[in-house]
Structure formats: C-alpha cells, structure tokens
Amino acid sequence: MELLFLGTGSGVPSKGRNVSAIALQLLEERGATWLFDCGEATQHQILHTSIRPRRIERIFITHLHGDHIFGLPGLLGSRSFQGGETPLFVYGPAGIRSFIETALTVSGTRLKYELHIEEFTEGVVFQDEQFIVTAKLLDHGLPSYGFRIVEKDLPGTLLVDELRALGVKPGSIYQQIKRGELVTLDDGTVIDGRNFVAPPKKGRIVAIMGDTRYCEASVELAKRADVLVHEATFSAEEAHLAHDYYHSTTLQAAEVAKRAEVKQLILTHISSRYQGNMCDQLVEEAKTIFPNVALAFDFSSFPIIRKGNDEG
Numbered sequence: 001m002e003l004l005f006l007g008t009g010s011g012v013p014s015k016g017r018n019v020s021a022i023a024l025q026l027l028e029e030r031g032a033t034w035l036f037d038c039g040e041a042t043q044h045q046i047l048h049t050s051i052r053p054r055r056i057e058r059i060f061i062t063h064l065h066g067d068h069i070f071g072l073p074g075l076l077g078s079r080s081f082q083g084g085e086t087p088l089f090v091y092g093p094a095g096i097r098s099f100i101e102t103a104l105t106v107s108g109t110r111l112k113y114e115l116h117i118e119e120f121t122e123g124v125v126f127q128d129e130q131f132i133v134t135a136k137l138l139d140h141g142l143p144s145y146g147f148r149i150v151e152k153d154l155p156g157t158l159l160v161d162e163l164r165a166l167g168v169k170p171g172s173i174y175q176q177i178k179r180g181e182l183v184t185l186d187d188g189t190v191i192d193g194r195n196f197v198a199p200p201k202k203g204r205i206v207a208i209m210g211d212t213r214y215c216e217a218s219v220e221l222a223k224r225a226d227v228l229v230h231e232a233t234f235s236a237e238e239a240h241l242a243h244d245y246y247h248s249t250t251l252q253a254a255e256v257a258k259r260a261e262v263k264q265l266i267l268t269h270i271s272s273r274y275q276g277n278m279c280d281q282l283v284e285e286a287k288t289i290f291p292n293v294a295l296a297f298d299f300s301s302f303p304i305i306r307k308g309n310d311e312g
C-alpha cells in the first residue's frame with residue numbers, strides 16, 4: 001500500500017505542481033490502483049509513473065471544483081484506448097454523473113469497458129471483504145467530502161510450531177483450530193483453538209480530505225489513521241485568506257492531525273505562492289503542533305506499512 005501524489009497544487013497548475021490527484025497503490029493487496037481526484041492532465045502525470053490506467057479500478061472524487069475533476073474525461077477515454085477492459089467505478093458528489101456523461105457524449109467518446117458512476121452523500125461509499133470507504137461532508141465552497149479508507153483486519157495465522165510441539169499433525173483438524181473451536185485430540189486432550197491462533201493483523205487506515213476549512217468532520221474521519229492527507233493551501237499567517245476561500249492553513253491541518261491522533265500527516269494542495277525554502281517553512285509551522293509531518297510534491301510517494309500485531 002502506497003500513496004503516490006500526482007498533483008499537489010491548489011487551483012491552477014504551476015510549473016512545479018499540477019492540480020489535485022492522488023493514487024492509492026494497492027498492487028499487493030488487490031492488483032489495483034485507486035485514484036482520489038483527477039485534476040486536468042492527471043493522465044500526463046501518470047505517464048511519469050508506473051501506474052497502468054487499465055489497473056485503475058476506482059476513482060473517488062472529493063468535490064466538483066475544476067482542479068479536481070477536469071482530468072476525468074481524458075483519462076476515462078485513454079483508459080479505453082489503451083486496452084482497459086475491466087469495469088471502472090467512479091464515486092463523486094451529486095453532479096459527477098452529468099459532468100462525465102455530458103463530456104463523453106458530446107465528444108463522441110465510446111468506452112470499451114463498463115463505467116459505473118455512483119453519486120454519494122455521507123456514509124459508506126464502497127465496501128467489500130477487504131476495504132470499507134466512508135465519506136463525510138467537510139466545509140468548502142462546494143459540497144466537499146473527506147474519505148476514510150479502512151483496510152479490514154486480516155485473521156491471525158495458525159501457530160503451527162506450537163501445534164507440532166503438542167504432536168498435532170496437519171489435517172482437517174487445523175481448520176477447526178483456526179476457527180477457534182474446542183478440539184479433542186487422539187489422546188483425549190481437549191485444546192482451545194483460540195490459544196493457537198495469532199492475534200488478527202490490524203488493517204491500515206488512510207484518511208484523505210478534500211478541500212476544506214478546519215472542521216470537526218476531518219477529525220472524525222482521521223481518527224487514529226496511519227496517514228492523514230490534508231490540504232494546506234496557505235501558511236499560518238494567511239489564516240484570513242484560508243477562511244475567505246474555504247481552505248486550511250498548515251496549523252489547521254496539524255491541529256486536525258493532533259486531535260485525531262494520527263501517525264503521520266501529509267500536506268498537499270499547496271498554493272503556488274510557496275516555492276523552494278518556503279515549503280520547508282510550511283512544514284516547520286505544522287511541526288510546532290504535530291511532529292510527524294511531510295509536505296507532498298508531485299510524484300512524492302509514501303509507503304504505508306502494516307504495523308506488527310500490536311493491539312494499539
């Protein structure tokens with residue numbers, strides 16, 4: 001599992017930063033890539049990475065501002081042109097369907113794969129046996145959502161060495177033990193399967209916020225996440241601008257991270273007014289509130305490691 005930032009600028013593209021898009025690489029987990037937002041020229045950014053458009057399985061859209069969706073029609077078309085045949089799911093706020101369908105229809109773009117567009121409000125956006133993705137409304141000029149992506153816990157492995165030491169040989173009995181049942185051995189001893197299974201492996205939690213002012217919903221979505229991706233369009237001293245334009249400052253993003261008790265904060269959606277050393281300054285500001293901060297650049301990647309078996 002890895003976050004790969006494809007665009008980290010706010011509003012309009014600059015030479016250093018393209019507009020918003022983030023890939024959540026789930027290659028080991030499910031051989032797929034999920035995208036969060038798809039600003040203009042996201043497909044061009046993808047050309048500089050190992051991402052295969054045909055592997056993009058789901059696209060989650062935080063809100064309908066142009067810097068988060070104008071790359072969709074092009075990417076959807078190219079995915080088809082490049083041989084993508086597996087279904088693609090796009091989740092977005094109300095309006096995403098008419099945006100996509102209009103763009104595809106008027107341009108005569110025909111897709112060779114099934115495109116499923118789902119408009120969501122708050123609550124569960126997607127769920128299967130591996131992941132659950134939920135959304136909450138944030139505080140922005142247009143309805144903007146944050147996502148909490150939770151990987152479900154993996155069942156613990158069977159403690160084979162301990163069973164062997166007791167003389168329990170592999171066979172169908174291992175399945176009963178793994179289910180945590182009481183099992184009678186050949187010699188009449190009864191063992192409790194639960195004592196021979198390691199604790200479940202904790203799933204990882206990633207929280208990705210759309211554009212927003214500082215708000216409670218962000219804290220709730222990010223609660224104890226391994227990684228929180230939060231916008232920091234402005235520096236601390238531009239708090240009035242952040243408020244007026246429905247964005248956040250470095251300090252506000254850090255405050256969310258601190259209150260949510262996340263492990264790591266990644267700042268993105270950075271205004272083009274901050275270049276070079278000024279970006280270090282943004283990180284230092286955030287660190288005055290929350291220690292583990294990184295600022296994303298285009299093509300920054302952050303692996304999300306599964307922690308051991310700690311119950312934390």
Ligand SMILES: [Zn+2]
Pocket residue numbers: 010011020065067068211269
């Ligand atoms: Zn934006």
Ligand SMILES: [Zn+2]
Pocket residue numbers: 063065140211
């Ligand atoms: Zn916006």
